[in-house]
Amino acid sequence: MAAIIEVDKLTKSYGSKRGIAGVSFAVEEGEVFGFLGPNGAGKTTTIRTLMALLRADSGSAKIAGLDCWTDSVQIKRMVGYMPGEPALDANLTGGQILEFFAHLRGSVDRTYLKQLIDRFELDTSRKFRQYSTGNKRKVVLIQAFMHRPRLLILDEPTSGLDPLNQQEFDRMLFEARDEGRTVFLSSHVLSEVEKTCTRVGIIRDGTLVRIGEVAEVKAIKRYEMTISFADAVPLDTFKSLASVIEVEALNNGHGVRLTMQGPADAVIKAAARYPVVSLTSYEPSLEDIFLRYYEADGVLAKEAQGVA
Amino acid sequence: MWLSSVFLKSLRDYRIAILGWGIGMGLVVVSPMASVTALITTPQAREQLVSLAATFSWNADAIAVDTVGGYAMFKIGIFIFLIAVWSLLAGSRMLRGEEDRGSMDVLLSLPRPRLNVALEKLAAIWTALLAMGLLIGLLTFAGGKIFHGDFGLGDALLFGLNLALICAVIGGLALLISQFTQERGPAAGWTAGLLLVFIVVDMVHRVAANTEWISRLSPIYYYNLSKPLVPSHGANAGAMVVLLALALILGGLAVWLFVKRDVGGTVPLPRLLRLPERRASRALPARDWSLRSVYARGMGMIAMPTVWWTIGIAGFAGWMVYVVQLMEAKLSGLLSGSPTMTGLIKNLGGGDVGVNAGFLSAMFFFLPLLLMAFAVTQVNRWSGDESDGRLELILATPRSRPEVLLGRFAALSTATVVIAMITLLTSAGAAAAAGLKLDGGNLAAATLGMIPFGLLIAAIGYLASGWLRTAADTGLLSFVLAIWFFISFIGPELKLPDATLRLSAFYYYGTPLLHGLQLTSVLGVIAVGALALGIGTLRFVRKDIGV
Numbered sequence: 127m128a129a130i131i132e133v134d135k136l137t138k139s140y141g142s143k144r145g146i147a148g149v150s151f152a153v154e155e156g157e158v159f160g161f162l163g164p165n166g167a168g169k170t171t172t173i174r175t176l177m178a179l180l181r182a183d184s185g186s187a188k189i190a191g192l193d194c195w196t197d198s199v200q201i202k203r204m205v206g207y208m209p210g211e212p213a214l215d216a217n218l219t220g221g222q223i224l225e226f227f228a229h230l231r232g233s234v235d236r237t238y239l240k241q242l243i244d245r246f247e248l249d250t251s252r253k254f255r256q257y258s259t260g261n262k263r264k265v266v267l268i269q270a271f272m273h274r275p276r277l278l279i280l281d282e283p284t285s286g287l288d289p290l291n292q293q294e295f296d297r298m299l300f301e302a303r304d305e306g307r308t309v310f311l312s313s314h315v316l317s318e319v320e321k322t323c324t325r326v327g328i329i330r331d332g333t334l335v336r337i338g339e340v341a342e343v344k345a346i347k348r349y350e351m352t353i354s355f356a357d358a359v360p361l362d363t364f365k366s367l368a369s370v371i372e373v374e375a376l377n378n379g380h381g382v383r384l385t386m387q388g389p390a391d392a393v394i395k396a397a398a399r400y401p402v403v404s405l406t407s408y409e410p411s412l413e414d415i416f417l418r419y420y421e422a423d424g425v426l427a428k429e430a431q432g433v434a
Numbered sequence: 435m436w437l438s439s440v441f442l443k444s445l446r447d448y449r450i451a452i453l454g455w456g457i458g459m460g461l462v463v464v465s466p467m468a469s470v471t472a473l474i475t476t477p478q479a480r481e482q483l484v485s486l487a488a489t490f491s492w493n494a495d496a497i498a499v500d501t502v503g504g505y506a507m508f509k510i511g512i513f514i515f516l517i518a519v520w521s522l523l524a525g526s527r528m529l530r531g532e533e534d535r536g537s538m539d540v541l542l543s544l545p546r547p548r549l550n551v552a553l554e555k556l557a558a559i560w561t562a563l564l565a566m567g568l569l570i571g572l573l574t575f576a577g578g579k580i581f582h583g584d585f586g587l588g589d590a591l592l593f594g595l596n597l598a599l600i601c602a603v604i605g606g607l608a609l610l611i612s613q614f615t616q617e618r619g620p621a622a623g624w625t626a627g628l629l630l631v632f633i634v635v636d637m638v639h640r641v642a643a644n645t646e647w648i649s650r651l652s653p654i655y656y657y658n659l660s661k662p663l664v665p666s667h668g669a670n671a672g673a674m675v676v677l678l679a680l681a682l683i684l685g686g687l688a689v690w691l692f693v694k695r696d697v698g699g700t701v702p703l704p705r706l707l708r709l710p711e712r713r714a715s716r717a718l719p720a721r722d723w724s725l726r727s728v729y730a731r732g733m734g735m736i737a738m739p740t741v742w743w744t745i746g747i748a749g750f751a752g753w754m755v756y757v758v759q760l761m762e763a764k765l766s767g768l769l770s771g772s773p774t775m776t777g778l779i780k781n782l783g784g785g786d787v788g789v790n791a792g793f794l795s796a797m798f799f800f801l802p803l804l805l806m807a808f809a810v811t812q813v814n815r816w817s818g819d820e821s822d823g824r825l826e827l828i829l830a831t832p833r834s835r836p837e838v839l840l841g842r843f844a845a846l847s848t849a850t851v852v853i854a855m856i857t858l859l860t861s862a863g864a865a866a867a868a869g870l871k872l873d874g875g876n877l878a879a880a881t882l883g884m885i886p887f888g889l890l891i892a893a894i895g896y897l898a899s900g901w902l903r904t905a906a907d908t909g910l911l912s913f914v915l916a917i918w919f920f921i922s923f924i925g926p927e928l929k930l931p932d933a934t935l936r937l938s939a940f941y942y943y944g945t946p947l948l949h950g951l952q953l954t955s956v957l958g959v960i961a962v963g964a965l966a967l968g969i970g971t972l973r974f975v976r977k978d979i980g981v
Contacts, residue, residue, distance in 0.1 A: 140981060177830055179979040199832050207830040213823035215735075221718045226725040228718075230831040236718065243716045251715040255534075255617070269827070 130155040130277055130308050131176065135185035138171055145171040146332040148185065153310055153325075158303050160323035160340075161312040168332040169312040170210050173281050176310075177207055189277060203231075206275035210282045210312070212266040214254050220265045221250030227269045234273050242268045245294055259286040271298060278302060280311040284318060296322055350408045351393065354381040356401035363399075367392045440541070440551050444558030448524070455520045456566040459597075460573030462516070466509035467502045467581040474500050492641045495658060502583035503663030506574070507593075514600065514654060518629060521563060521601035525608030526621035528555050529688075533698050534618055542697060552689040556609070560602055560681075567591075567598030574663065585663045592662035592669045599677035600657040604629055606684030613691040613701045653680055728828065728838050732845025736812060740849040743808040744856050747801060751881065752860035754797045756868045794872075795880070795947040801857065802884035802943050803919060805850060806891040810911045812846050813895030817904040823980050835975045843896060843967065850888040857881045872947070879946035886959045887939055891915065893966035900973030 131153040138145040146168040153159040163169045174180045176187055178198035187194040189201045214223055224243070228234040243250060246264045254262065263286045270278060284292045299322050302309055313319050319326055320340055327337040336343060348371065358379035364370050369392060372385035384393060390407070397405070436446040474480040480500045487496035487508055494511025498504030510517075529552060532538040542548055571594025575587050607628065612621035632652040639649035649655040659673035691701050702708075719725065724734030819825050828838055858881035865872045891911060899907045921930065922940035935941050942955035 174979075179826060179829060180981065181976065181978060199834050202830060202832040205830070207827070209823070209826050209830075211823065212827065214827065215824060219719070221715070222722060222725055225718050225720065225722060226731060227827070227831060229726050230728070230828065230833055232832070236720070239718070240716065243718075248716065249714040250717060251712060266827070 128155055129153060130190055131159075131310060132188040132191075133172070133176075133185070134187075136172065136175060136182055136187055137184045138175055138180055138182050144168075144332045145180075146175075146329070149329070149332075149334050150185075151327050151334060151337050153308060155308050156303070156306045157325060158299060158309040158311070158323045160319035160326040161310065161329065162314065162316065162319060162326055163312070163329035164314060167329045169329055170281055171332075172329070173210075173279055173310075173312060176279060177202075177205070204276040206270035206273065206278045208266050208270040208278075208280045208283050210285075212262065214262075214265070216255035217253060219251055219253050220248055220257065220261070223254060223265055224250065224269055224272065228272060231273045238274065239268070239272045242271055245298075246291060260288055260291065263287055264291065267295065271302075274305075274307075276307055278307065278309045278311070280309065282313060283311055284313070284315060292318075348385060348387045351384045351386055351390065352376070352381065352404075352406045352408075353384070353397050354403040354405075355397075356380075356403055359400050363396050364393060367396060369393060439554065440546070441554035441558050441561075444555050445561055448558065448562040451520060451524070452562050452565045452569070456569030457573065459517050459566065460570040460577075462513060463506055463510055463570060463574050463593075464577030466506045467577045467583065470500075470502055470505040471581060473505075492637050495640065495661070497661060497667055498664045501664065502578060502581050503585045503589070503665070504661075506577075506583075507661050507663050511658075514657065515629060515633060517597060518601050518604040520566075521559070521605035522608050522625050522629065523622055524559050524562070525605035526612045526618045526625060528559060528605075528609055528612075529692055530612035530615065530618040530621055538697055549689065549693050552692050556685050556689060559605055560685075563598040563601050563605070564595075566601075567594035567596075570594040570597055578663075583663070585665055589662040589665060589668075592660070596657060596660045596662065596669065596674060596677075599674060599681060600653060602681035603653045603677055603684065606681050606688065610684050610688040610691070613688055613695065614703060616700055653677060656680075728833065728841030729844050732842045733848060735815070736845050736849045739808070739811065740852060743804070744853045747804045747808070747853055748857040748860040750804070751798065751801060751857045752864040754794060755861045755864040755870060755872070758794050758797075759868050759870050792948065795945045798880045798947050799922075799940065799943070799945075801881065802887040802940065803915070805853060805884045805888035806915055806939075808853065809846065809850065809888045809892040810895065810908060810915065812849070813892055813899065813911060814904060814908040816842055816896065817899040817902070817907045820899065820980065821904050826980060829979060836971050839896065839971055839974050843892065846892055847885075847889055850885050850892075853888075854882045854885045857884075876947050876950050879951035883943065883946045883951050883956060886956055886963060887943060890939055890959050890963040890966070893963040893970060897966045897970035897973065900970055900977055 129152040131151075133152070134150050136149045137147050139147075149168070149172060161169050161172070171180065175182050176189065176194050178194050178201070181195055190204060192201050194201060218226070224239065228236070228239060246268060248261065248264050248268065252261075254265065257265070263283075267280075267283060270280065284295055287295060296318075299309055299311075309322075311319075311323070323340055325337070325339055326343055328335050328343075354377070359382065360379075361373050361375055361382065364373050364382060364384060369386045369388040369390065370384055371387055374383040375381070376383055386393065436442050473483050483505075484496070484500055487499040490496070494508045496508055499508045529538065532541065541551060568591070571587075571591040574593055575585075575590035577583070578585050578590060604625065608621055608625040611624050612618055615621045615624070632654045635652040636649050636654040636658060639646040639655075656670075656673040656676045659670040661667040662669040695701050724730050724737075825838065829835065858878055861872075861877055861881060862874070864870075865877070891914070894914065895907060895911045898910055902910060918938040918940055921935060921938040925935050925938070939959065942952070942959050944952045944955060946952075
């Protein structure tokens with residue numbers, strides 16, 4: 127597959143404030159790409175640069191081979207965009223807003239638009255100012271999907287949606303993926319990214335710190351293992367093992383909680399020398415991995431050496 | 435300390451308004467004092483002033499208008515609308531505004547009774563009004579001292595107190611109405627409408643005999659009963675007590691209703707007064723013309739303001755054309771006794787003040803000023819749309835940035851043309867009704883000729899919005915407008931050099947009612963406007979949006 131988004135050494139600063147610095151990545155056509163990072167990390171700056179709302183200081187950003195800044199009108203024909211903090215004319219109804227954007231986009235299939243309205247059960251007769259946060263998000267989501275864009279760029283799309291509408295959103299995302307369309311979504315709801323994305327990029331302080339398959343990112347595990355024994359066991363048995371980072375005694379020495387990174391083989395063999403009552407291992411969630419990237423730089427470097 | 439209670443926090447929020455509105459309105463009261471001495475230099479002129487004021491008695495009681503205090507009270511008669519604007523907005527915003535923003539939920543989550551919160555907020559508004567009244571009173575006293583008024587400090591403070599009381603009534607009314615509306619805007623709109631009705635109802639007894647009982651229905655009537663700046667008339671304690679009672683009743687009723695109703699909800703109206711219930715719908719307004727393009731949407735946004743500004747501008751022009759012949763004799767007598775006013779009218783109008791067209795020409799000087807003020811409000815809207823992020827999704831559609839900017843500018847241009855055309859038609863109609871002979875071509879030049887000036891300030895505003903945030907942009911434009919006005923209004927009397935006078939856009943408007951349009955000047959204004967718009971568009975194309 128060819129890359130539909132190509133970002134190369136993209137840099138954008140706001141005067142003395144940092145925006146993004148030297149961000150490079152590519153998103154292939156047809157994939158669902160998650161862009162992760164906490165507030166202020168540079169997710170929205172990257173997205174707004176892709177949408178030609180910001181002009182990059184240096185580097186390049188291309189969509190479908192077209193330059194995001196100079197060919198922005200052509201690009202926007204194929205893109206559906208949902209901003210993180212949508213602001214619309216508060217005195218228009220939801221229906222008026224959708225009709226207005228349908229006219230601005232041109233060639234929007236009204237039947238499909240009505241289907242989207244039905245799917246999200248949106249009351250289009252209410253003024254935008256009267257909508258709840260979730261309904262406001264629905265209006266903006268529908269306008270992003272209504273022209274069946276080749277590429278969807280969604281900034282924190284599910285923030286404010288209730289679980290039922292989040293499920294509907296997931297279904298729409300999967301449909302878009304199945305139809306071969308590309309989705310680039312930013313989020314800090316990591317379980318959502320884990321569920322819907324094929325690849326993720328993690329951005330921190332304006333710099334992309336990791337990019338890879340969701341499964342690959344999860345492989346840099348720091349996981350926990352809890353082992354219960356019939357008798358008390360000396361902690362030194364596990365402390366010296368290569369994969370073990372931290373050991374904590376439980377139940378007066380009748381159990382241990384191990385924080386681990388890497389293969390468990392040595393731990394299993396060491397534990398087998400004692401009468402084991404139970405053994406439980408916890409898979410790291412993407413949240414755990416994500417949080418580790420925001421620990422001190424030293425920790426990050428250690429992990430990067432071991433895994434990347 | 436200022437954040438230690440709801441009362442103090444609310445008062446803190448009003449601190450800039452207290453200073454700005456208090457000083458601003460104080461200057462509005464003082465400004466007529468400056469001109470009265472120039473108007474009564476001879477006994478004949480004094481007589482003419484009294485006679486002319488009587489012609490305008492529908493506006494306010496013409497009592498002792500040949501004194502500094504009496505003239506000031508007479509002149510600010512209709513300005514009560516302007517003075518009451520702050521209390522009207524503050525009253526409608528006091529509770530409903532907080533509910534709109536969602537901040538009321540947080541405030542009421544504190545262990546504090548709802549009644550206390552509402553009362554503290556109401557007390558803050560009343561305190562702010564008293565502080566404004568004090569400032570206005572002190573400035574009025576200072577003005578009286580400078581221009582040799584015959585009223586004392588106590589009279590001036592009573593004048594300020596009377597203003598504070600009528601404002602508390604209007605604010606209380608807005609607060610009460612806001613208990614019945616879902617948003618603060620309609621509450622402010624309804625109150626403004628009622629205020630206009632009250633002003634008109636108060637006028638009734640001054641223009642028709644035996645109708646005082648009708649005027650008694652208006653709170654403005656009780657405000658006007660007190661004339662503390664006219665020592666022979668003084669304040670009317672009974673009327674002031676009526677205003678105080680009204681303010682307490684309206685404010686108290688509003689607070690009582692607020693305590694009883696749902697936060698975010700409204701007081702249920704009787705079935706007969708309720709609007710039909712809105713049914714949920716999933717339909718799209720496919721036939722709505724205003725949603726078809728950026729230009730059409732711009733027209734939809736500007737439509738209502740255009741209607742109001744058209745009424746104001748065309749109404750002003752039409753009224754001046756209609757009344758100029760009726761007051762011709764009195765006016766020429768008055769102006770002949772006042773060299774200052776004669777000079778001013780001549781500078782603005784470009785002709786003999788004894789001629790109707792000369793006086794009218796001077797009055798028409800205000801038309802481009804008003805149209806430019808309208809343009810400033812619309813530039814403010816454009817700039818606000820960008821800084822509040824409302825352009826972001828529009829610019830995410832396949833529309834180029836110049837198309838978006840020029841679409842909005844085209845809508846503003848259409849509105850200015852509509853205002854000018856209706857002003858022309860109204861003025862021509864008024865001239866025909868009054869039997870006044872005006873040169874048709876010059877009248878068209880005077881009305882349609884203001885279009886380039888409205889567009890010039892708009893183009894400068896669009897240009898400046900490429901760098902400035904909304905408030906700074908609007909502030910800059912207002913400053914430019916004020917400077918231009920000052921140069922053209924006062925400049926000739928101050929004998930400013932011609933080069934300085936040419937810095938004002940009004941210089942190029944000239945005196946079209948007398949001398950027709952100066953084509954070269956207008957073309958020059960159009961060229962400067964086009965240049966500003968062109969650079970503004972280039973800047974908008976290159977800039978970061980919403981940063």
